[in-house]
Amino acid sequence: MKVGESGFNLFLIVSTTLVLLISLELFYQHNEWVFCFKNLGCSTNISKCPVGTFRIGNMIDCHDVLGCSSITEDLIITDQVLGEGTQKKVKKGLWQGHEVAVSFLKHLDYLEDFRHGLSMMQLFSEEPGHLENRVVQLIGWCFDKEPIIMTEIHPLGSASRLHAVLQEHFSHQDCLKVRFRMCIEFVQILNILHTHDMGPRVMCDANYPEKALSQFLLTKNLSLVLNDMDALPRVDRESGQLIKCGHRELQGDFVAPEQRWNSDSEYNDTKMAHYDEKVDIWKVPDVCNFLIGDIMGASKIQLHLFNIHSRCKHTEPSKRPSAKDILAIYEQVYKRLK
Ligand SMILES: Nc1ncnc2c1ncn2[C@@H]1O[C@H](COP(=O)(O)OP(=O)(O)O)[C@@H](O)[C@H]1O
Ligand SMILES: [Mg+2]
Incomplete structure (x- = not known):
């Protein structure tokens, strides 16, 4: 191949790639509708865990909701605050390598509401017919010492x-x-x-x-x-x-x-x-x-x-x-x- 010919070929390859990239970018900009729903709002094929169990992260099997003993043994609470409202402060926790959300009661005056929240979480987790969870997954709770409730973490927050x-x-x-x-x-x-x-x-x-x-x-x-x-x-x-x-x-x-x-x-x-x-x-x-x-x-x-x-x-x-x-x-x- 002559030097002039290979130079021309290279020019052809570079310009074609450039045209392709620009067209793709233009196509993307003008077809936001096509892309906008990609990966969003789609239901996963993994079905919900049975009542009283949970599955988070890359867990394959559903695990029984945790009680006081496994929480005391395995839960590490970090200082990272995920958010707080009037009644609860929610911190990031680690359970068996998984990040979790741990809710703490801000004042004992709210204990009744905290318990009510837990029972509602349990009640509505039982909702049949939904592949996806419509209520946050309950991971565990313990009211022995300081009352806490563990739930699946959702890093995007409120x-x-x-x-x-x-x-x-x-x-x-x-x-x-x-x-x-x-x-x-x-x-x-x-x-x-x-x-x-x-x-x-x-x-x-x-x-x-x-x-x-x-x-x-x-x-x-x-x-x-x-x-x-x-x-x-x-x-x-x-x-x-x-x-x-x-x-x-x-x-x-x-x-x-x-x-x-x-x-x-x-x-x-x-x-x-x-x-x-x-x-x-x-x-x-x-x-x-x-x-x-x-x-x-x-x-x-x-x-x-x-x-x-x-x-x-x-x-x-x-x-x-x-x-x-x-x-x-x-x-x-x-x-x-x-
Ligand atoms: N599972 C979670 N994952 C991530 N952030 C959370 C989680 N649970 C709560 N939070 C954060 O903590 C805030 C307060 O939690 P919330 O249960 O609404 O408390 P309160 O009962 O005091 O209103 C939420 O608005 C959210 O920002
Ligand atoms: Mg709230």
Whole structure:
């Protein structure tokens, strides 16, 4: 081969590679929709562990939920704080080489709620028919000395940080479809809470959108799992027993009208009326709008959701749709997203 010929060949190879790279980049930019859902929100094929067992990291088999003795023997608690709320401080722990989340009670006054949260975690882990976990996996607990609860760690943390997480870790996959998928998952979890055999459960610790979402965690593939279940009172339809979210006055448009003290006189908890799970439905449009944010296409999807979201805001609770009704509409809208 002559020198001139090999030089030309090299030029041809380099320029073809360059053209290919540029086209790929352009294709990627213009087809964000194609890529945006890659690896996200997909269900894994690994089924859930049976009740009373868990599987984390690369574990193949399900392991019995840990009790005090194995926790005392095997759990190392690090100083790294994963997050904290009003009631709990959550630190990173290590169990048999696996990172775990360890929740500590901040004050004994909250012990009752802490126990309630644990029993709700157990109750809703039993939910059949779901391949994926919709509630955080319970790994163990011990109330012998300082009460602790161990759960699966979700390093992306609280769902209230969604927008920061998308920016930091998923900027290429951040699109309307991914965000709207979160609205669907939020309502799917509400539907699980509202349709339990023992009666509907109300998500009480949710007085503004970020607070509501701080009770959920983001999984590695950007799914929602319910984590903080300390305030899920039960509506007992049979005995006609409704609920109240706490004993303090609730204010603001995010909480449902029936949760507010609609009188000029001073708040009196004993006179405050009780209500049901439809208070959660009132909050759905605001939570979903928060999740969608101002991403391209947001105003268009809001038009498609206008009707169902208006129904959620009906002042008469019984006229609001159920979580299942909302899900049906959300799924239709989702299918129409490119
Ligand atoms: N399993 C976990 N993995 C990662 N972060 C967690 C986990 N559990 C809790 N956190 C973090 O700790 C915060 C507080 O937890 P939470 O159970 O909501 O406490 P509180 O009952 O005080 O509100 C969460 O918002 C989240 O940031
Ligand atoms: Mg919380």
